[in-house]
Amino acid sequence: MQASAPAxxxxxxxxxxxxxxxAHFGFCHTGGGRNCVVDGDTFxxxxxxxxxxxxxxxxxxxxxxxxxxxxxxxxxxxxxxWLNSGAFRLEENERxxxxxxxxxxxxxxxxxxxxxxxxxxxxxxxxxxxxxxxC
Numbered sequence: 001m002q003a004s005a006p007a008x009x010x011x012x013x014x015x016x017x018x019x020x021x022x023a024h025f026g027f028c029h030t031g032g033g034r035n036c037v038v039d040g041d042t043f044x045x046x047x048x049x050x051x052x053x054x055x056x057x058x059x060x061x062x063x064x065x066x067x068x069x070x071x072x073x074x075x076x077x078x079x080x081x082w083l084n085s086g087a088f089r090l091e092e093n094e095r096x097x098x099x100x101x102x103x104x105x106x107x108x109x110x111x112x113x114x115x116x117x118x119x120x121x122x123x124x125x126x127x128x129x130x131x132x133x134x135c
Protein backbone atom coordinates (compact mmCIF):
# COMPACT_ATOMS: atom_id res chain seq x y z
CA MET A 1 0.00 0.00 0.00
CA GLN A 2 1.38 3.43 -1.01
CA ALA A 3 1.48 6.18 1.58
CA SER A 4 -0.10 9.47 0.57
CA ALA A 5 1.37 12.89 1.25
CA PRO A 6 0.00 14.64 4.32
CA ALA A 7 -2.76 17.14 3.59
CA UNK A 8 -0.60 19.98 4.85
CA UNK A 9 2.33 19.23 2.52
CA UNK A 10 3.20 22.08 0.16
CA UNK A 11 2.86 21.47 -3.54
CA UNK A 12 5.96 22.11 -5.59
CA UNK A 13 5.48 23.62 -9.04
CA UNK A 14 8.19 23.49 -11.69
CA UNK A 15 9.73 26.85 -12.42
CA UNK A 16 10.42 28.11 -15.91
CA UNK A 17 13.97 27.92 -17.16
CA UNK A 18 15.75 31.27 -17.02
CA UNK A 19 16.03 33.23 -20.26
CA UNK A 20 19.54 32.62 -21.57
CA UNK A 21 20.62 36.00 -23.01
CA UNK A 22 21.00 39.51 -21.68
CA ALA A 23 23.26 42.48 -22.28
CA HIS A 24 23.22 46.26 -22.36
CA PHE A 25 22.46 47.49 -25.89
CA GLY A 26 23.28 50.85 -27.43
CA PHE A 27 22.91 52.01 -31.02
CA CYS A 28 25.20 51.25 -33.97
CA HIS A 29 23.55 52.72 -37.02
CA THR A 30 26.60 52.23 -39.22
CA GLY A 31 29.20 49.49 -39.37
CA GLY A 32 29.64 46.57 -37.03
CA GLY A 33 29.22 46.55 -33.34
CA ARG A 34 28.79 44.54 -30.20
CA ASN A 35 25.48 44.53 -28.32
CA CYS A 36 23.91 47.35 -30.29
CA VAL A 37 20.82 48.00 -32.38
CA VAL A 38 21.17 48.90 -36.06
CA ASP A 39 17.48 49.49 -36.81
CA GLY A 40 14.05 48.18 -35.84
CA ASP A 41 14.71 44.60 -36.96
CA THR A 42 18.52 44.24 -36.90
CA PHE A 43 20.99 44.15 -34.02
CA UNK A 44 24.43 42.92 -33.01
CA UNK A 45 24.73 40.58 -30.02
CA UNK A 46 28.02 39.14 -28.76
CA UNK A 47 29.70 39.91 -32.09
CA UNK A 48 27.00 38.29 -34.27
CA UNK A 49 24.57 40.25 -36.43
CA UNK A 50 20.90 39.21 -36.11
CA UNK A 51 17.79 40.00 -38.14
CA UNK A 52 14.40 39.48 -36.54
CA UNK A 53 12.86 36.81 -38.74
CA UNK A 54 9.20 37.45 -37.97
CA UNK A 55 8.88 41.17 -38.84
CA UNK A 56 9.69 43.97 -41.25
CA UNK A 57 10.28 47.47 -39.89
CA UNK A 58 10.66 50.83 -41.66
CA UNK A 59 14.04 51.55 -43.19
CA UNK A 60 16.37 54.01 -41.51
CA UNK A 61 19.43 53.72 -43.81
CA UNK A 62 18.11 55.69 -45.69
CA UNK A 63 14.39 56.22 -45.11
CA UNK A 64 12.35 56.92 -48.24
CA UNK A 65 10.08 59.56 -46.67
CA UNK A 66 9.55 61.48 -43.43
CA UNK A 67 6.95 59.00 -42.13
CA UNK A 68 9.30 56.05 -42.67
CA UNK A 69 12.10 57.97 -40.92
CA UNK A 70 9.88 58.69 -37.90
CA UNK A 71 8.54 55.14 -37.63
CA UNK A 72 11.98 53.62 -38.23
CA UNK A 73 13.52 55.70 -35.45
CA UNK A 74 10.73 54.71 -33.07
CA UNK A 75 11.08 51.01 -33.99
CA UNK A 76 14.85 51.18 -33.46
CA UNK A 77 14.45 52.79 -30.04
CA UNK A 78 11.71 50.34 -29.03
CA UNK A 79 13.85 47.34 -30.00
CA UNK A 80 16.79 48.71 -27.99
CA UNK A 81 14.54 49.34 -24.98
CA TRP A 82 13.05 45.83 -25.23
CA LEU A 83 16.47 44.16 -25.46
CA ASN A 84 17.63 46.16 -22.41
CA SER A 85 14.54 45.25 -20.36
CA GLY A 86 15.68 41.77 -19.32
CA ALA A 87 16.74 38.34 -20.41
CA PHE A 88 15.51 37.05 -23.78
CA ARG A 89 15.68 34.03 -26.04
CA LEU A 90 16.81 33.89 -29.65
CA GLU A 91 14.69 31.19 -31.25
CA GLU A 92 15.62 29.56 -34.52
CA ASN A 93 13.36 30.00 -37.50
CA GLU A 94 12.98 28.18 -40.83
CA ARG A 95 16.31 29.51 -42.15
CA UNK A 96 19.53 29.97 -40.17
CA UNK A 97 20.76 33.09 -41.98
CA UNK A 98 19.91 35.49 -44.79
CA UNK A 99 21.87 36.42 -47.92
CA UNK A 100 23.72 39.13 -45.93
CA UNK A 101 25.01 36.63 -43.36
CA UNK A 102 22.72 37.85 -40.57
CA UNK A 103 21.38 35.14 -38.26
CA UNK A 104 17.60 34.93 -38.59
CA UNK A 105 15.99 34.58 -35.18
CA UNK A 106 12.81 35.37 -33.29
CA UNK A 107 13.58 37.21 -30.04
CA UNK A 108 11.20 36.32 -27.21
CA UNK A 109 10.74 37.00 -23.54
CA UNK A 110 8.26 34.95 -21.50
CA UNK A 111 6.97 33.44 -24.75
CA UNK A 112 6.19 36.82 -26.36
CA UNK A 113 8.04 37.89 -29.50
CA UNK A 114 9.46 41.40 -29.67
CA UNK A 115 8.11 41.31 -33.21
CA UNK A 116 4.56 41.09 -31.91
CA UNK A 117 5.28 43.98 -29.52
CA UNK A 118 6.48 46.14 -32.43
CA UNK A 119 3.53 45.09 -34.61
CA UNK A 120 1.06 45.97 -31.83
CA UNK A 121 2.72 49.40 -31.56
CA UNK A 122 2.35 50.00 -35.31
CA UNK A 123 6.13 49.96 -35.78
CA UNK A 124 6.44 46.69 -37.72
CA UNK A 125 4.58 44.30 -40.01
CA UNK A 126 4.66 40.53 -40.06
CA UNK A 127 7.41 39.35 -42.42
CA UNK A 128 5.82 38.16 -45.66
CA UNK A 129 8.99 37.16 -47.50
CA UNK A 130 9.51 40.57 -49.08
CA UNK A 131 9.56 44.25 -48.14
CA UNK A 132 6.66 46.58 -48.79
CA UNK A 133 6.92 50.39 -48.86
CA UNK A 134 6.20 52.40 -45.70
CA CYS A 135 5.61 55.68 -47.58
